[in-house]
Amino acid sequence: MLEVTKDEAILLLRKWQEEKTLLQCSLSFDRTRCITLGRIEKIDEEEAQVNGSSLDESGGKYGLILRFMNVRRFCFDDVKLPQQQPDSVMERAAEALEQYLFMDLGFGCFCAIFATREPHTDLPNIT
Numbered sequence: 001m002l003e004v005t006k007d008e009a010i011l012l013l014r015k016w017q018e019e020k021t022l023l024q025c026s027l028s029f030d031r032t033r034c035i036t037l038g039r040i041e042k043i044d045e046e047e048a049q050v051n052g053s054s055l056d057e058s059g060g061k062y063g064l065i066l067r068f069m070n071v072r073r074f075c076f077d078d079v080k081l082p083q084q085q086p087d088s089v090m091e092r093a094a095e096a097l098e099q100y101l102f103m104d105l106g107f108g109c110f111c112a113i114f115a116t117r118e119p120h121t122d123l124p125n126i127t
Contacts, residue, residue, distance in 0.1 A: 001075040001102060009074040009101055013048050013113075016040055022116045025050050025064040029109040036063030050113075066103070066111060073104040 004012075016023060017040035027034045038052040045068070052063020078099050100114040 001077045004074045004076045006068055006071070006074060009071075009076070009103075010043065010045070010048075010068070012076060012099075012101055013040060013043050016115055017043055023050055024114040024116060026112045026114070027064065027109070028112075029107075038063040064111075064113075070105050071103045071111075072106045075102040075104075076100070077102070
């Protein structure tokens with residue numbers, strides 16, 4: 001994994017927004033995990049919003065709202081196939097996923113945003 005700056009992370013997220021890349025977003029804290037699929041709806045210097053299938057309190061369809069001020073560290077990498085587990089779940093995931101942005105939110109909380117390789121038949125059609 002390569003550590004990147006906030007500005008570099010925002011550039012990558014903007015690229016994914018322009019390309020309308022389907023993203024798998026994961027938020028993890030201890031043994032709690034939330035995963036959503038969607039595309040970047042809005043991004044600015046303060047936050048990124050990924051659309052999803054759930055409505056928030058104001059009626060917005062966001063699966064993730066990530067405020068950059070909460071991020072302690074940004075890292076980027078390409079998804080690589082695990083060598084020790086052929087035909088594994090991880091290998092199938094690597095076939096569907098291309099790159100990811102990992103963010104340390106502190107206090108053991110992490111966010112990972114994976115760019116998918118579209119089209120992929122295992123993923124729902126989200127517009």
